[in-house]
Amino acid sequence: MYTVPVGQNPTGVTMGVARKKEIYDICVEYDVIIVEDDPYYFLQMGAYVPKDERASPASAADSEKWISSLTPSYLKFDYQGRVIRLDTFSKTIAPGSRLGFFTCNPRFAERLERAGETSTQAPCGFGQVSQASFAVCLPELTSVPAAVHDHPAPDHLAI
Numbered sequence: 199m200y201t202v203p204v205g206q207n208p209t210g211v212t213m214g215v216a217r218k219k220e221i222y223d224i225c226v227e228y229d230v231i232i233v234e235d236d237p238y239y240f241l242q243m244g245a246y247v248p249k250d251e252r253a254s255p256a257s258a259a260d261s262e263k264w265i266s267s268l269t270p271s272y273l274k275f276d277y278q279g280r281v282i283r284l285d286t287f288s289k290t291i292a293p294g295s296r297l298g299f300f301t302c303n304p305r306f307a308e309r310l311e312r313a314g315e316t317s318t319q320a321p322c323g324f325g326q327v328s329q330a331s332f333a334v335c336l337p338e339l340t341s342v343p344a345a346v347h348d349h350p351a352p353d354h355l356a357i
């Protein structure tokens with residue numbers, strides 16, 4: 199089953215956790231694999247708050263609170279490894295960067311890797327380099343908690 203559960207196009211509807219659980223249970227019953235294509239996940243917005251009532255500047259604690267308020271992914275309650283989640287940087291870091299990643303159990307991951315090797319072979323190099331550069335300087339640009347700053351970028355990202 200293919201689904202775009204957040205900001206679905208063209209309705210813009212976001213699926214709540216209760217409905218996701220119902221659908222997950224049906225997929226368990228009929229042994230259906232779920233492909234959760236979720237490019238808009240981090241674009242979820244709460245109720246509108248007028249500008250002068252917003253807390254500012256946003257702190258790391260606000261970010262954590264906001265992330266925990268997002269509707270959970272199917273992965274959150276996938277106890278059988280039947281969910282393949284697709285994420286992309288195209289809707290958050292850089293539009294059109296055409297770079298994303300999937301999260302799934304190792305058996306599916308191995309198959310997807312082979313499929314990638316015999317089709318696209320690799321994501322666009324320019325997209326990979328620009329996203330990696332951004333990842334390296336991200337802690338300097340945001341109020342990421344100190345614990346995150348303390349981890350040096352891995353060698354392969356030090357470009």
Ligand SMILES: Cc1ncc(COP(=O)(O)O)c(C=O)c1O
Pocket residue numbers: 202207235236237286287288294295296297298
């Ligand atoms: C529903 C959906 N899934 C996935 C994508 C993937 O985006 P990209 O190929 O830029 O990573 C898009 C982009 O518009 C989308 O609308």
